[in-house]
Amino acid sequence: MLPSETNHTPPSGPPTGDLEHLFRQKFAEAEVPPRASLWEQIDHNLVVGQNETYRRRLLLYRWVAAASVALLVSFGSWFGLRYGGLSGGKPELAARTAASAQPGRASAVGTDAASSAAERLALGQSAAEAATAAASSTMSSSGMAANNGALAAGSASPQAAGAVLADAAVAASQRAAGFAARLGALAGAEAPRAGRTGTGSGSADFRSGVARSAGAAGGPAQLALASGPMLAAASQSSQSAGYSAALAELDARLAALQSGLSYGRPALLPQQPLVASLTSAPGQPADAEQKETAGRPRRWRLLGSYAASAYSPNADFSRPGASATYSSRNAPVGSPDSYGVAAAEYRQHLRAGLGQRAALTASYTMNKHWTLLTGLEAAEQRASSRTSYGFLDSHHAAVEAGAANMDPDIIQYRAPVSHATYYRYRTAGLPVGVRYGTAKPGVSVYAKVGAVVNVLLNSRAELEGAPEATKVYNLASASSPYRRVQLAARAGAGARYQPANARWSVSVGPTAEAGLNTLNADPNQSVLRRSRPYSVGLEASVEFGGKSNSLLTP
Amino acid sequence: MGALSAALGTANGLRSLLPDGLSASRPASSPSSSSAAVRHLTPPSQLSEAELIDGCLAGSRLMQKHLYDRFSGKMMAVCLRYAQTTFEAEDVLQEGFITVFNNLRGFRRECPLEFWIRRIMVNAALRQHRRNAPLVAVSEGEYPQDLAGEEFTxxxxxxxxxxxxxxxxxxxxxxxxxxxxxxxxxxxxxxxxxxxxxxxxxxxxxxxxxxxxxxxxxxxxxxxxxxxxx
Missing domain, CATH: 1.10.10.10 (Winged helix-like DNA-binding domain superfamily/Winged helix DNA-binding domain)
Incomplete structure (x- = not known):
């Protein structure tokens, strides 16, 4: 019962048609101008919506920046404590000592002061306090320590905090300045709010302080362009300054909007998308950035994901003909049976360990539901077993190493106590896959399958109580018993959440991976009887980019 | 347009004539700014759909206004058909155009822009209907199978x-x-x-x-x- 498409126009006379045709013809080209003020309302709503988007985006950037700094500092602290030992545990004191010992070298002092600030941040202190510490330690070199550090640490006055931050940036140069500016921007997350609810002047001064610190950071950065080694650091510093300046500007505009000064007055609102200024470094043409953004395919998105799983290497080092089992407990070392017994014991006690995987993935949206995924990933897997023979892998090297120190009377028999063995494998991989799901905001589910090509970069096997037996193989090791290139199939499913009008989403769900070839390089079993590694775990990912709403149901 | 650009001299000269603040803020050496300037001098009626869309995506309020002016009359007629009053139609039109500008980046240019905007207006009207329409049960009574047959001039x-x-x-x-x-x-x-x-x-x-x-x-x-x- 579709409406009639035929025109029932008779050969002569005025055109006629059925009811549907009549209405369709009359309504097809009709135009009714809306009232003149409607555009102003639409324009006003667009401006309000745009500012709301920027506000949310700014909030997200702050969270991401804070999380990144926290992660970096946490990892740095852990790395320092783990590998630096106690001698490296007093960087703050070292920085202060260096500052007082070399008062003339401002740049070195600034760098050390920034390091000191970073260490303080690791100890759980606030960003503002850390930045202030950088300022105060720098000032102490010229005898102007005063009590600015204590003043700003209390955060009683945003104005004072802004001034101290600015002084910190002016005093420090190059990387130190950029670092202080960045910390200043982070500290600004709370301080401007305090100023806004208070007198308001403090907030403005704080922003000017941050802006000054940004400008000061940009100055030495440009000077440093002449020196080659510092080029990277300088550009980073300059960019950091640009971010800070843009953040301060954006926050000021939002504050003005919220206070009603610019409400409904488009002339006072940003004529240029603030995101462009937020993402472009000073001195870089905004056009180039806009072109780059416009040229980027809208169907591409970026995912960062992390997976933790139980990983089993499931390796079988047994050889054909070696029928010995773990039950043949008295096989003497060096006998033909000893290898088989040790390999069987290895498998008997093989336990899954923690497998961790971090991946950076680009996704391409093919249509409404299907998405292609590919990227790069790095993974570390651990496993453990036990041995009475010092068996670590197929080389059986630890047996000989241990046997050489044994009493000749007992060398013929296995050691009475079994020791734990620990294995760690580090890989880099190239995953490809396809995901089925929806791109609509809200909560949805997804499922994905794919494969990954992994390169075993490094493997390490440790024998409990015998550090000299530790065996490490890297990519270049010709004697590695492990396969260098491994293939695996992967599947996962879970839930996805995307806030309304957001261009990011989070996903979490179980994932499983099954090896398509064995972990050990020379399996002795037939293809169908080989045991291959596998893992089961949870994966969480964050996806950025794409469009906020579905095209078909705007 | 090239002759016009040469007659006016530099891109700075062109920019000084522009009403749009975005273009005026662009650097003088940028070639895209001069082309944008020339584009802004084009009468709105001669702007192509692609130019309108690109201008809107670049954040130009002027281009958004041109796009609105070009389609608002037709879309108002569409909204009036779905609405009971003019006020209601204007609400739908407003909501529809805000959706258009917020989602223009997702327009794939596979069909005329008017079709895409019309569909957005219909969707906006449907949303309005869901919000406003009372839940009145309408019986699924019999309906005549042969609906055609009459003719109107x-x-x-x-x-x-x-x-x-x-x-x-x-x-x-x-x-x-x-x-x-x-x-x-x-x-x-x-x-x-x-x-x-x-x-x-x-x-x-x-x-x-x-x-x-x-x-x-x-x-x-x-x-x-x-x-x-x-």
């Missing part, structure tokens, strides 16, 4: 008269009639869009059609040269 009726007839329909009848007879959706699609069954859509359409037909007949009865044939 197109020039006998004015747009305003027919618009008034449609606007006087009950909201659900009006929605179904518009979606089926004017937009060309099938009853199954309409059922999914409105959250009703296919049979309900058919039933409501037949009733709406019957009402409109009787109104047209009444209108014809008052005219000396009525050409309605059944």
């Amino acid at each position: 197109l020039s006998n009726y004015a747009f305003e008269e027919m618009l008034a007839m449609v606007q006087e329909l009950a909201p659900r009848y009006r929605m179904v009639f518009n979606l089926f007879a004017i937009e060309g959706y099938g009853h199954k699609e309409i059922g999914e869009m409105m959250g009703i069954s296919e049979g309900t859509s058919k039933s409501q359409y037949s009733r709406a059609r019957a009402i409109l037909k009787s109104k047209l007949e009444r209108l014809d009865a008052h005219r000396p040269n009525a050409t309605f044939r059944n």
Whole structure:
């Protein structure tokens, strides 16, 4: 019962048609101008919506920046404590000592002061306090320590905090300045709010302080362009300054909007998308950035994901003909049976360990539901077993190493106590896959399958109580018993959440991976009887980019 | 345009004529800024759809206004068909254009922009209908199978008269009639869009059609040269 498409126009006379045709013809080209003020309302709503988007985006950037700094500092602290030992545990004191010992070298002092600030941040202190510490330690070199550090640490006055931050940036140069500016921007997350609810002047001064610190950071950065080694650091510093300046500007505009000064007055609102200024470094043409953004395919998105799983290497080092089992407990070392017994014991006690995987993935949206995924990933897997023979892998090297120190009377028999063995494998991989799901905001589910090509970069096997037996193989090791290139199939499913009008989403769900070839390089079993590694775990990912709403149901 | 650009001299000279603040803020050495400047001097009616879209995506308020001016009249006519009053239609139009500008980046340019905007307006009207329409149960009564057969002389009726007839329909009848007879959706699609069954859509359409037909007949009865044939 579709409406009639035929025109029932008779050969002569005025055109006629059925009811549907009549209405369709009359309504097809009709135009009714809306009232003149409607555009102003639409324009006003667009401006309000745009500012709301920027506000949310700014909030997200702050969270991401804070999380990144926290992660970096946490990892740095852990790395320092783990590998630096106690001698490296007093960087703050070292920085202060260096500052007082070399008062003339401002740049070195600034760098050390920034390091000191970073260490303080690791100890759980606030960003503002850390930045202030950088300022105060720098000032102490010229005898102007005063009590600015204590003043700003209390955060009683945003104005004072802004001034101290600015002084910190002016005093420090190059990387130190950029670092202080960045910390200043982070500290600004709370301080401007305090100023806004208070007198308001403090907030403005704080922003000017941050802006000054940004400008000061940009100055030495440009000077440093002449020196080659510092080029990277300088550009980073300059960019950091640009971010800070843009953040301060954006926050000021939002504050003005919220206070009603610019409400409904488009002339006072940003004529240029603030995101462009937020993402472009000073001195870089905004056009180039806009072109780059416009040229980027809208169907591409970026995912960062992390997976933790139980990983089993499931390796079988047994050889054909070696029928010995773990039950043949008295096989003497060096006998033909000893290898088989040790390999069987290895498998008997093989336990899954923690497998961790971090991946950076680009996704391409093919249509409404299907998405292609590919990227790069790095993974570390651990496993453990036990041995009475010092068996670590197929080389059986630890047996000989241990046997050489044994009493000749007992060398013929296995050691009475079994020791734990620990294995760690580090890989880099190239995953490809396809995901089925929806791109609509809200909560949805997804499922994905794919494969990954992994390169075993490094493997390490440790024998409990015998550090000299530790065996490490890297990519270049010709004697590695492990396969260098491994293939695996992967599947996962879970839930996805995307806030309304957001261009990011989070996903979490179980994932499983099954090896398509064995972990050990020379399996002795037939293809169908080989045991291959596998893992089961949870994966969480964050996806950025794409469009906020579905095209078909705007 | 190249001659015009040369006559005016530098890009700075062009930019000084621009009403749009965005273009004026661009660096003088940028070639894209000069082309944008020239583009802004083009009369709005001569701007292509692609230029309008690109301008809007670049954040130009002026281009957004041009796009609005080009399509607002037609879309207002669409909204009026779905709404009961002019105020309601303007609400739908406003919501629709905000959706258009917020989602323009997702427009794939595979069809004319007008079709895409029209669909957005229809969706906006549907949302408005869901918000406003009271949950009145309409029976899925019988409907005539043979709906065609009559003929109307197109020039006998004015747009305003027919618009008034449609606007006087009950909201659900009006929605179904518009979606089926004017937009060309099938009853199954309409059922999914409105959250009703296919049979309900058919039933409501037949009733709406019957009402409109009787109104047209009444209108014809008052005219000396009525050409309605059944």
